[in-house]
Amino acid sequence: MVTELRGVVVAVIEPGVKGAHSVSTIRQSPLVRTLGAAVAALPAYQNTYADAPPEFTEVGLRYSHYSEDNLSTDNLIAGARGRYDIDVTQLWIEAPVGSNWSVAVDVQNDSMSGASPWFVGTQIDGQPGVIMSGASIYDNRVEVGATTRYFWADGNAGFNVTHSKEDDYEALALAFDVAWNSSDNSRTWSASASTSNDRVEPVNGNIPVFIDSEDIDTASVYFGVSQILSSTAIVRIGLGYTFSEGYLSDPYKLFDARPDEHGRTALSGGYRKFFPEAQGALQIDYRYYSDDWGTDSHTAEVAWHQNFERFALTPYLRYYSQREADFFSVIADLDEEFYADDFRLSSYGALTVGLRSTIQIGEWQMEGQLERYESDNDWGLYDGEAAPALVNFWRATIGISWRFD
Numbered sequence: 001m002v003t004e005l006r007g008v009v010v011a012v013i014e015p016g017v018k019g020a021h022s023v024s025t026i027r028q029s030p031l032v033r034t035l036g037a038a039v040a041a042l043p044a045y046q047n048t049y050a051d052a053p054p055e056f057t058e059v060g061l062r063y064s065h066y067s068e069d070n071l072s073t074d075n076l077i078a079g080a081r082g083r084y085d086i087d088v089t090q091l092w093i094e095a096p097v098g099s100n101w102s103v104a105v106d107v108q109n110d111s112m113s114g115a116s117p118w119f120v121g122t123q124i125d126g127q128p129g130v131i132m133s134g135a136s137i138y139d140n141r142v143e144v145g146a147t148t149r150y151f152w153a154d155g156n157a158g159f160n161v162t163h164s165k166e167d168d169y170e171a172l173a174l175a176f177d178v179a180w181n182s183s184d185n186s187r188t189w190s191a192s193a194s195t196s197n198d199r200v201e202p203v204n205g206n207i208p209v210f211i212d213s214e215d216i217d218t219a220s221v222y223f224g225v226s227q228i229l230s231s232t233a234i235v236r237i238g239l240g241y242t243f244s245e246g247y248l249s250d251p252y253k254l255f256d257a258r259p260d261e262h263g264r265t266a267l268s269g270g271y272r273k274f275f276p277e278a279q280g281a282l283q284i285d286y287r288y289y290s291d292d293w294g295t296d297s298h299t300a301e302v303a304w305h306q307n308f309e310r311f312a313l314t315p316y317l318r319y320y321s322q323r324e325a326d327f328f329s330v331i332a333d334l335d336e337e338f339y340a341d342d343f344r345l346s347s348y349g350a351l352t353v354g355l356r357s358t359i360q361i362g363e364w365q366m367e368g369q370l371e372r373y374e375s376d377n378d379w380g381l382y383d384g385e386a387a388p389a390l391v392n393f394w395r396a397t398i399g400i401s402w403r404f405d
Contacts, residue, residue: 053102053151057095060401062367064088068114068393071130075388077121079132083391084114090399102149110141110166117389119254120331120341128330130389133252141166155180155188171198188226190238195219202251214247224268232274240266249340255332256340264291280306283316294326295345298381311359318352323382330385343391347384350375363404369397 068083087110094104115132123129145162157178164171177192198216202209224238242264249258268287275281283303290296303316324347327338354371373393377386 053096053098053100053149054094055096056363056403056405057093058401058403059093060091060399062088062090062397062399064090064395064397066393066395068391071117071132071389075128075130077123077129077131079118079130080115081132082114084112084116087111100151102151104147104149106143106145106147108141108143108145110143111138112140113138116252117343118252120388122331128388131254139167141169154183168202169198169200171196173197186228190222190224190226192222193220198246200247200251209251211247211251214251216244216246216248218242218244232276234272235270237269238267240268242266250342253340253342255334256342257338258327258340259293259338262291262293264289266290278306279308280304293345295323296382297322310361311357314356316352316354316356318354320350320352321348321379321381323347323380324384328384330387341387343387343389346377346387346390347380347382348375348377348387348390349379349381351379363402365401365403367397367399367401369395371395 064087066084066086066088068085070081071083073081088108090106090108092104092106094102096102114137116137117130118133119131120128121131141164143162143164145160147158147160149156149158155178158176160173160175160177162171162173162175173194173196175192175194177190179188179190181188196216196218198218200211200214200216202211220240220242222238222240224236226234226236228234244262245260248260248262250256266287266289268285270283270285273282281304283301283305285299285301287299288297289299297320299318299320301316301318303314305314306312325340325345327336328340328342328345330341330346332339332341350373352371352373354369356369357367359366371394373391373395375390375392377384377390
């Protein structure tokens with residue numbers, strides 16, 4: 001049943017974290033070193049690429065719990081009110097190999113349970129209501145990824161392979177990325193390309209399904225640049241494109257027929273400013289997304305990274321707004337070639353409020369995060385029909401890592 005939740009599972013992992021392992025053990029690149037040691041220590045700057053392999057081996061463990069609010073009784077026609085709970089456990093190890101290479105292995109296990117919207121119908125009062133899938137659905141997903149990276153004087157390049165398997169879904173992905181610095185170390189360019197092949201094999205459970213096995217092929221490319229503006233500020237911009245083809249409908253929705261091709265473009269930008277007197281940094285990020293299904297979205301986030309002697313706190317606020325897909329309607333229009341009543345394709349807005357923390361004790365680092373997400377049709381920038389199954393959720397994360405020679 002994880003086809004229903006594929007985007008949600010990804011969201012459980014901290015945005016901006018590439019895989020499970022952090023980059024805290026990597027020597028800082030000249031781009032960051034130019035800003036000074038205090039700036040380089042801030043999480044706001046640790047996404048900058050490095051030009052040397054890790055100085056230490058790092059082993060880490062992270063656990064996240066994601067819990068959706070129950071569906072309101074006002075929006076329920078039939079089925080269970082309880083929605084998804086997801087437990088995600090990640091284990092990783094990253095180590096230097098010689099003077100110019102590093103390797104990393106990530107293992108992740110997702111355990112899910114709950115009910116999901118099956119379709120939207122009309123209640124006695126004429127308002128739309130949700131028919132849920134019934135009793136709780138249980139599924140487990142295991143993902144294993146391996147990355148190797150080569151470093152040279154002005155940049156690095158990495159290759160990653162990832163395989164995941166669950167009851168109804170199997171995926172294999174390959175990715176390559178490269179980054180290089182300008183001659184004065186004030187600018188870093190980065191580029192990446194990836195491809196994946198997914199196999200969907202839905203299982204009959206509480207609700208019927210109407211396919212046996214289908215494939216999805218996806219390819220993505222990205223190009224970005226980071227630029228130092230001053231001794232305390234840095235800016236970045238990136239452009240990415242993703243194209244998928246194959247079976248892109250949701251087999252666990254009764255009324256869901258989507259195009260078999262999907263092109264998506266995303267433009268992102270970010271700004272980091274360090275304030276020496278406060279030993280803190282301001283982070284501002286923005287992302288614009290558009291696809292050929294008629295969906296546009298805006299994501300804006302502001303965060304403050306505050307350093308203390310042995311720990312750091314990062315409160316953040318994120319806003320998201322989305323325009324509905326061309327073929328979305330609250331009650332699916334079966335007279336059209338393509339149709340869907342999936343709330344994830346509707347127009348809505350969402351707010352996320354969260355707090356991240358890290359504590360450093362010798363070679364050990366502990367992390368924690370608590371996040372609340374709420375969505376509403378009235379909070380969006382775009383007009384559209386109000387979907388009755390919009391989701392609200394809590395997410396909590398704890399983790400620990402150890403560095404050693």
